[in-house]
Amino acid sequence: xxxxxVAARAAAAELxxxxxxxxxxxxxxxxxxxxxxGDAIQEANESDMQAGEAKGLTRALLDRLMLNDERIEAMAxxxxxxxxxxxxxxxxxxxxxxxxxxxxxxxxxxLGVIGIIYESRPNVTADAGGLCLKAGNAAxxxxxxxxxxxxxxxxxxxxxxxxxAGLPEAAIQPMPSTDRALVGEMLRAAGVIDVIVPRGGRGLxxxxxxxxxxxxxxxxxxxxxxxVDGEADAKKARNIVFNSKMRRPGVCGAAETLLVDARAxxxxxxxxxxxxxxxxxxxxxxxxxxxxxxxxxxxxxxxWSTEYLDAIISVKIVNGVEGAIRHINGYGSxxxxxxxxxxxxxxxxxxxxxxxxIVLHNASTQFADGGEFxxxxxxxxSTGKLHARxxxxxxxxxxxKYVVRGTGQVRP
Amino acid sequence: xxxxxVAARAAAAELxxxxxxxxxxxxxxxxxxxxxxGDAIQEANESDMQAGEAKGLTRALLDRLMLNDERIEAMAxxxxxxxxxxxxxxxxxxxxxxxxxxxxxxxxxxLGVIGIIYESRPNVTADAGGLCLKAGNAAxxxxxxxxxxxxxxxxxxxxxxxxxAGLPEAAIQPMPSTDRALVGEMLRAAGVIDVIVPRGGRGLxxxxxxxxxxxxxxxxxxxxxxxVDGEADAKKARNIVFNSKMRRPGVCGAAETLLVDARAxxxxxxxxxxxxxxxxxxxxxxxxxxxxxxxxxxxxxxxWSTEYLDAIISVKIVNGVEGAIRHINGYGSxxxxxxxxxxxxxxxxxxxxxxxxIVLHNASTQFADGGEFxxxxxxxxSTGKLHARxxxxxxxxxxxKYVVRGTGQVRP
Numbered sequence: 060x061x062x063x064x065v066a067a068r069a070a071a072a073e074l075x076x077x078x079x080x081x082x083x084x085x086x087x088x089x090x091x092x093x094x095x096x097g098d099a100i101q102e103a104n105e106s107d108m109q110a111g112e113a114k115g116l117t118r119a120l121l122d123r124l125m126l127n128d129e130r131i132e133a134m135a136x137x138x139x140x141x142x143x144x145x146x147x148x149x150x151x152x153x154x155x156x157x158x159x160x161x162x163x164x165x166x167x168x169x170l171g172v173i174g175i176i177y178e179s180r181p182n183v184t185a186d187a188g189g190l191c192l193k194a195g196n197a198a199x200x201x202x203x204x205x206x207x208x209x210x211x212x213x214x215x216x217x218x219x220x221x222x223x224a225g226l227p228e229a230a231i232q233p234m235p236s237t238d239r240a241l242v243g244e245m246l247r248a249a250g251v252i253d254v255i256v257p258r259g260g261r262g263l264x265x266x267x268x269x270x271x272x273x274x275x276x277x278x279x280x281x282x283x284x285x286x287v288d289g290e291a292d293a294k295k296a297r298n299i300v301f302n303s304k305m306r307r308p309g310v311c312g313a314a315e316t317l318l319v320d321a322r323a324x325x326x327x328x329x330x331x332x333x334x335x336x337x338x339x340x341x342x343x344x345x346x347x348x349x350x351x352x353x354x355x356x357x358x359x360x361x362x363w364s365t366e367y368l369d370a371i372i373s374v375k376i377v378n379g380v381e382g383a384i385r386h387i388n389g390y391g392s393x394x395x396x397x398x399x400x401x402x403x404x405x406x407x408x409x410x411x412x413x414x415x416x417i418v419l420h421n422a423s424t425q426f427a428d429g430g431e432f433x434x435x436x437x438x439x440x441s442t443g444k445l446h447a448r449x450x451x452x453x454x455x456x457x458x459x460k461y462v463v464r465g466t467g468q469v470r471p
Numbered sequence: 472x473x474x475x476x477v478a479a480r481a482a483a484a485e486l487x488x489x490x491x492x493x494x495x496x497x498x499x500x501x502x503x504x505x506x507x508x509g510d511a512i513q514e515a516n517e518s519d520m521q522a523g524e525a526k527g528l529t530r531a532l533l534d535r536l537m538l539n540d541e542r543i544e545a546m547a548x549x550x551x552x553x554x555x556x557x558x559x560x561x562x563x564x565x566x567x568x569x570x571x572x573x574x575x576x577x578x579x580x581x582l583g584v585i586g587i588i589y590e591s592r593p594n595v596t597a598d599a600g601g602l603c604l605k606a607g608n609a610a611x612x613x614x615x616x617x618x619x620x621x622x623x624x625x626x627x628x629x630x631x632x633x634x635x636a637g638l639p640e641a642a643i644q645p646m647p648s649t650d651r652a653l654v655g656e657m658l659r660a661a662g663v664i665d666v667i668v669p670r671g672g673r674g675l676x677x678x679x680x681x682x683x684x685x686x687x688x689x690x691x692x693x694x695x696x697x698x699v700d701g702e703a704d705a706k707k708a709r710n711i712v713f714n715s716k717m718r719r720p721g722v723c724g725a726a727e728t729l730l731v732d733a734r735a736x737x738x739x740x741x742x743x744x745x746x747x748x749x750x751x752x753x754x755x756x757x758x759x760x761x762x763x764x765x766x767x768x769x770x771x772x773x774x775w776s777t778e779y780l781d782a783i784i785s786v787k788i789v790n791g792v793e794g795a796i797r798h799i800n801g802y803g804s805x806x807x808x809x810x811x812x813x814x815x816x817x818x819x820x821x822x823x824x825x826x827x828x829i830v831l832h833n834a835s836t837q838f839a840d841g842g843e844f845x846x847x848x849x850x851x852x853s854t855g856k857l858h859a860r861x862x863x864x865x866x867x868x869x870x871x872k873y874v875v876r877g878t879g880q881v882r883p
Contacts, residue, residue: 274857295879302881422877444870445686446858458856465834467707469714
C-alpha cells in the first residue's frame with residue numbers, strides 16, 4: 060500500500076498540472092489499447108468465468124462478469140466519450156474582487172488520489188479509471204476477486220495508452236491481489252487516498268462506510284418510489300410506473316415501491332397492476348391493493364424497506380401527496396423518487412418535500428443516470444449529501460482551491 | 472442522543488421548507504435575545520471562569536473563555552450579519568434541458584442535521600448556530616466542558632429568538648452534559664447527524680476523524696507558509712512576512728514557516744529577520760539563516776512540521792519556486808500559502824503547483840478568513856478536499872438535489 064500510495068501521489072501531482080489535450084489524448088490511446096488487447100482481455104475473462112462457474116456464481120453475477128467483443132468495444136467507446144467531455148479541471152467556479160483590491164477566484168482542481176472498490180463488473184475498471192484520469196486524479200482500483208484476471212488485463216491496456224501519451228502509468232494502479240485485507244489497507248490509507256468510492260451491494264458499502272478512515276463518497280441503495288397522485292394523467296401514470304419498474308428491474312434507479320393516492324385507487328390502479336403482472340412482475344400490496352386484484356400478494360412491513368432489484372414491486376395506498384412524502388422520507392434511501400400528477404402545486408410540494416438526490420415530476424425513475432443527465436458518464440449515484448449528490452461524473456471528481464491575487468496587501 | 476436526534480430531524484425537515492424572511496427574522500430575534508440575556512450570559516460565564524481558574528487553565532484559554540459586554544454585543548452583531556446574507560437555500564446551481572424534453576435543475580438544499588464539536592470558545596455557539604440556521608440546518612452543539620454554562624446560556628437565548636419567529640426550538644440543541652462519552656455518541660450517530668464539524672486543536676480533530684462514522688468536514692492544522700522569491704519586491708516581502716506571522720500569531724492562517732529563495736537571502740532576509748526579532752518573534756533557521764543573524768536559533772527537522780500558533784517562525788532557504796513547492800506540498804497542511812514575487816510566471820507556477828485550500832500572490836496569509844473573503848461569517852477553514860475547501864460559510868453548509876420536470880417521459 061505504501062509503495063502504491065507514493066506512486067499514486069506522484070502521478071496525481073503530475074496529472075493535476077497536465078493539459079486537457081494530453082489527458083484527452085491519453086484516453087483516446089487507452090481506448091485504442093483496450094480494443095487492441097481485446098483477445099488478451101477475453102482470454103483473462105474466460106479464466107474468470109470458468110472459476111466463477113466452478114464457484115457456483117448465479118447467472119446474474121456471471122452475466123455481469125462476462126466480456127465479449129461488444130462489451131469490450133463499449134468500454135473503448137466509453138473512454139472516447141469521456142475524452143470528448145469538457146475538461147472539469149481549472150473551471151472558474153466563482154470569482155470576485157474585494158474592496159482592498161484582492162482578486163479571489165475559486166478554481167476546480169482534482170481531488171487527488173481516488174480509491175475505487177467495486178464488485179465483479181470488469182467494465183467498471185475502464186469507466187472509473189477513465190473518469191478519474193479525465194478529472195486529473197490518480198486511481199487505485201480494487202475490483203471483485205471474481206473479476207481479478209479481467210480487471211488486470213483491462214488495467215494493463217489502459218496503462219499502455221496512458222504511457223503512450225507520456226503520462227505516468229501510476230495514474231491507474233490495481234491493488235496487487237484479491238486478498239480481502241488489502242481493502243482494509245485502502246480504508247485506513249488516510250493521507251494517501253483522498254476519497255474512497257465504493258460501488259456494489261449493500262454489504263460492501265456498509266463495510267466501507269463503517270471501516271473507512273478515508274472520506275467516502277457513499278453510493279447506497281436505490282429504494283426508489285413512484286407516487287401516482289389523484290390528479291395524475293392515467294396514461295402517463297401507467298407508462299411511468301411500468302417503465303420505472305420493468306425497463307431494467309435490477310438497476311439502482313428502478314422503482315421498488317409504488318404509492319397510490321386513495322383518490323386514484325379505483326380509477327387508475329387496476330390497469331397499472333394488470334400491466335405489471337402481465338409482464339411477469341410480482342406485486343406485493345397492502346390490504347386495499349390486495350382487494351383490487353387476486354394476483355396481488357400481501358406485503359409485509361419489511362417490503363417497504365426492501366430493494367428488490369428484481370421484477371417485484373410493493374404497492375401501498377396513501378392519503379395524497381403528504382402521505383407520499385411521509386412514506387418516502389421515512390422508508391426511502393434518498394436516491395430517486397417521482398410524482399405523477401397534472402397539478403403543478405402538488406408536484407412542487409413533492410419536489411420540495413422529498414429529501415432525495417433526484418426528484419422527478421411526470422418522468423420515469425430510470426432516468427437516474429449520469430448519461431441520461433447529459434453528464435457523459437458516471438462512476439455511480441451518490442446518496443450522501445456531502446460533496447456530490449446524485450450522478451457522479453468527471454465534474455464531481457474535482458475539488459476546488461481559492462487563488463487570491465494581491466499587490467502587497469496585509470491584513471489590518 | 473436518540474431523543475435529540477429525532478427532534479433535530481423534525482426541525483431540519485421544517486427548516487428546509489422555511490422561507491428566507493422567516494429565517495432572517497429568527498436570526499434578528501436571536502440577536503436581540505442574546506443582548507437581552509447579556510446579564511444572565513455573563514453570570515454563567517463568571518462561573519465558568521472561576522472553575523477555569525481553579526482548574527489552572529492558561530491565560531490564553533481563559534481569554535478565549537471570557538465574555539464581556541463587548542464580546543456579547545459582537546455575537547449579536549454576528550447574528551445580524553448572518554441574517555443579512557443572501558439565503559443559500561434554493562439557489563439554482565445549474566440548469567439545462569435534455570433533448571427528450573426533461574428540464575433538469577440542480578438546486579441548493581440544506582445538509583440536514585449538523586453536529587458541531589468545539590472547544591471552550593463560547594462565541595462559537597452563536598456563530599455556528601446562526602450559520603446552520605441560515606442554511607436551513609438543525610444544529611447539535613457540543614462545546615468544551617469549560618464553557619458549558621456560558622454555552623448553555625447562549626443557546627437558551629438563541630432558542631428564545633428562534634421560537635419567537637415561530638420556528639422549532641430544536642433547530643439548535645445542546646448536548647445535555649459535558650460527559651465525554653456523548654461526543655462518541657455524536658460520532659456514531661450516522662443517519663441521525665448528516666455531518667460533523669469539529670473546531671479546535673489537533674487532538675480533538677484527530678479523535679473526530681478517527682472515530683467518526685458520520686462524514687466529517689475536516690478542519691486540520693494551519694501550517695501556512697510564505698515564500699519570498701528572488702524576484703520579490705523587498706518592501707512587500709517585509710510587510711507580508713511580518714503581517715503573516717505577527718498580526719495574530721495564534722490564528723490558523725498565521726504563517727509558521729518562511730521560505731526564502733537563495734537569490735533573496737543576502738538582499739532581503741536580514742531586514743525581514745530584524746523586523747520579526749525586534750517585535751519579539753523567535754526565529755528558528757536552517758544553518759544558512761543562522762549564519763545571517765546571531766539571534767536566530769537552529770531549527771530541527773520537527774520545526775518544519777510544527778504549527779506554533781505563537782510568536783515563533785521557522786525559516787529555510789530553498790532553491791527558487793520549485794524548491795518552495797516541494798517543501799510546502801511535503802510539510803504543509805494544505806491550508807494557506809503565499810508567494811511574494813514580481814514575476815507573474817513564477818507566481819502562476821506557485822499558485823498552480825501548491826496543493827492548498829488557499830494560495831495567495833503578494834498578500835498576507837492572514838487573509839485566510841471567511842469574513843475577509845466577503846462570505847460574511849465562517850464556521851472554520853476546511854483543509855479537506857471533499858465538499859468544502861477553505862472558508863466554510865452558509866453556502867458551504869448546503870448540499871443540492873436534482874429537480875427533473877417532465878411531461879410523461881419514460882426511458883427507452
